[in-house]
Amino acid sequence: MDRAAPRTPRSPIDHDAAIEERLLIDRCKRGDKDAFDALMRRYERKIYNFSYRLCGNYDEASDITADTFVRLYNSLGSFRGDSSFITWLFRIVTNIFLDQRKRVKARPQVSLEEMIELEDMSVTRQVEDTGPSPEDRAVGAERTDILQTAINSLPEYQRLMIVMYHTESRSYEEIAEMLDLPIGTVKSRLNRARLSLRDRLKRVEEHF
Amino acid sequence: MQCDQLSELVSDYCDGSMTAAMRVPFEAHVAACADCREIVDGVQRVWTSLNEAPTVETPPGVRAMVWQRIEAAGSAATAPQPKRRFSLVFARRNAGWLAAGALVVLLAGIVVPGQFSAARMMFPWSLFYAGQTVRLNVGPVSIRSEADVPIVSVSLTNNSASDMVAWLGDGVSAADPNTAEILIPAGKTVHAAWQMGLTSSRESIVLYSKSAAGSGTVSTKTISIQSNAK
Numbered sequence: 001m002d003r004a005a006p007r008t009p010r011s012p013i014d015h016d017a018a019i020e021e022r023l024l025i026d027r028c029k030r031g032d033k034d035a036f037d038a039l040m041r042r043y044e045r046k047i048y049n050f051s052y053r054l055c056g057n058y059d060e061a062s063d064i065t066a067d068t069f070v071r072l073y074n075s076l077g078s079f080r081g082d083s084s085f086i087t088w089l090f091r092i093v094t095n096i097f098l099d100q101r102k103r104v105k106a107r108p109q110v111s112l113e114e115m116i117e118l119e120d121m122s123v124t125r126q127v128e129d130t131g132p133s134p135e136d137r138a139v140g141a142e143r144t145d146i147l148q149t150a151i152n153s154l155p156e157y158q159r160l161m162i163v164m165y166h167t168e169s170r171s172y173e174e175i176a177e178m179l180d181l182p183i184g185t186v187k188s189r190l191n192r193a194r195l196s197l198r199d200r201l202k203r204v205e206e207h208f
Numbered sequence: 209m210q211c212d213q214l215s216e217l218v219s220d221y222c223d224g225s226m227t228a229a230m231r232v233p234f235e236a237h238v239a240a241c242a243d244c245r246e247i248v249d250g251v252q253r254v255w256t257s258l259n260e261a262p263t264v265e266t267p268p269g270v271r272a273m274v275w276q277r278i279e280a281a282g283s284a285a286t287a288p289q290p291k292r293r294f295s296l297v298f299a300r301r302n303a304g305w306l307a308a309g310a311l312v313v314l315l316a317g318i319v320v321p322g323q324f325s326a327a328r329m330m331f332p333w334s335l336f337y338a339g340q341t342v343r344l345n346v347g348p349v350s351i352r353s354e355a356d357v358p359i360v361s362v363s364l365t366n367n368s369a370s371d372m373v374a375w376l377g378d379g380v381s382a383a384d385p386n387t388a389e390i391l392i393p394a395g396k397t398v399h400a401a402w403q404m405g406l407t408s409s410r411e412s413i414v415l416y417s418k419s420a421a422g423s424g425t426v427s428t429k430t431i432s433i434q435s436n437a438k
Contacts, residue, residue: 040271048266062270069274070281147257166258191219197258198250 021085028076036076040069046086046168047093053163054097056152067096083177090168091178094160101156150200158193165190209237214244218251 024042027035047068052061071092079088151159160179164170172190176183214237220226221234238245 037271040274044270045263045266048270049263052264058267062267062273065270066273066277070277073278143257144261147261162258166255167261187219191216194219194251194254195215195247197254198247201254202250
């Protein structure tokens, strides 16, 4: 069960990637849109996955990802490199995710599958699903879906930490920096989150 | 070692950071206590499952959505704004699904230039169904009052919508049916959103502002809800 050491660029390949990233960021700061597009291509999968694991919804994950890059575009000039770029990027995602949760709590929504009754008409809400097809999801997805549902049921900060540590392979130190918390707090909250997940998944034990 | 101590340390055990001096009594307790063994086994299974969770594919169009949002914000910011007294910055939300299928929503109207903002404005908005009415969310928008304007009052009015509520920041702090007026002190920014029940299939929404410098319509929208159902 031992895990790998904290993941910081060490190999020559990582070193080259870090230099390439730095050059891209510098070009973006000078207003080079092609460079920003390249930066997005480099990180969109990682940001989308992080967003999806946080919110458990494909459409919302797209929205969070897009908002993250828009905010990045507007604030890249202030990135000084004190923290790693990905740490900085994850912090933006985290803030957007938490902001959206606040808005959802303040403005409850109803099911999209309900009928809309108007004075003399009735319509069904139509929603475009841009996520994977049902067939794609069915392939080995049951266990993953159960796990994602359990993650979604965690309090937001526990969820953030679980996703950062386990699916995004961030170290305790990086999570502490992103969330501006002491490492001890991160560790104890992660421990509680894992115990909580274990309790939730125990109820569907045949899958775990 | 006691059972409650063990649950505090189970992650240290799983991530390999537990010292050898601690691991010996930990493993001795686990060997002797079935309940704690179940906890450790369960956390280890969760750990493995989390680390093996597959990645999901990024849907096409995310980068296009980013450029669209950047350009929308950029064109609003660079539009000419004569005698601008305060500015409205709209965080456009993804409401594309509303245009699909049997539910067709049309937007019309926009902008009354003057001493208020002359930028082309787009309300972020969404519709949803609650109880027996269709409800409309408008916002959230950031509204900034310039430092030299004492108090700006912004109202969202309509022709027939019911029970309009204004939301400011994280909590509801202004609720006034039909006007939903909010006050913005000089030099402050508030984040506001409105919600209303629509009582007809055609609704005109007007964003109206007042300040010591004058008053006037900032933006208007007409929203029609149509259906090709029976």
